[in-house]
Amino acid sequence: MNQRLWQFAGGSAGQFEVHSVRPVIGETLPHVARLAVINGEAGLQAAPVFCLKGVTSNERYVTRSEKEELVAVQQPIGRPAARLGALIPIKKSQAWWDLPQDERRAIFEERSAHIEIGRRALPNVARRLHHCRDLGSSEPFDFLTWFDFAPEDEPRFDELVVALRATEEWRYVEREVEIRVSRSMPLSPS
Numbered sequence: 001m002n003q004r005l006w007q008f009a010g011g012s013a014g015q016f017e018v019h020s021v022r023p024v025i026g027e028t029l030p031h032v033a034r035l036a037v038i039n040g041e042a043g044l045q046a047a048p049v050f051c052l053k054g055v056t057s058n059e060r061y062v063t064r065s066e067k068e069e070l071v072a073v074q075q076p077i078g079r080p081a082a083r084l085g086a087l088i089p090i091k092k093s094q095a096w097w098d099l100p101q102d103e104r105r106a107i108f109e110e111r112s113a114h115i116e117i118g119r120r121a122l123p124n125v126a127r128r129l130h131h132c133r134d135l136g137s138s139e140p141f142d143f144l145t146w147f148d149f150a151p152e153d154e155p156r157f158d159e160l161v162v163a164l165r166a167t168e169e170w171r172y173v174e175r176e177v178e179i180r181v182s183r184s185m186p187l188s189p190s
């Protein structure tokens with residue numbers, strides 16, 4: 001099994017109840033009742049309305065000191081108290097991908113402070129980043145970003161997304177959808 005592969009299937013089945021599907025930039029996704037989050041290639045029980053795939057990967061931008069700081073505070077996805085979640089698929093523009101790595105890093109952190117802004121939400125918000133680009137041209141997004149947090153931390157998460165969307169980095173986002181979910185049963189950490 002490819003443990004780096006994750007599938008996010010929207011439809012009538014899955015661990016998560018979907019509260020909202022909201023277009024932030026560009027075309028939305030269809031509204032669905034439930035979201036299934038599946039690790040590996042396992043098939044889906046019911047035919048989903050959409051199925052987004054991504055893989056966890058090596059990091060591209062963090063420096064050693066940033067990484068050490070994040071590792072010291074960040075929490076894994078799946079804590080029992082973290083009953084709310086958000087799946088935010090994102091596609092960046094060709095102009096972003098045409099930039100060399102050093103210029104992308106400069107926009108991402110030196111000018112947009114993505115890590116600095118994100119760090120303020122730790123450890124309350126947990127995250128996992130999935131990359132889609134190298135899975136093939138049929139993937140509609142470049143990234144699947146996945147978060148969970150306790151209900152009392154929802155305002156903190158709301159502030160985080162507002163702050164990130166105001167940055168220079170986000171001028172390169174050409175499609176973004178925000179899917180808010182909840183679960184009632186504790187899940188095993190994953």
Ligand code: HEM
Pocket residue numbers: 058059060061062070088090092114115117118119121122125126127129143145160161164
């Ligand atoms: C919870 C706080 C957050 C922290 C600590 C955080 C941190 C990071 C870090 C360190 C990376 C770079 C990983 C690498 O080196 O390759 C990254 C990438 C990314 N994050 Fe965040 N982030 C947070 C929240 C968010 C949110 C709320 C969104 C979406 C609204 C988001 C979207 C992304 C995307 C799309 C990338 C990939 C950027 C690219 O490679 O072009 N992040 N994040």
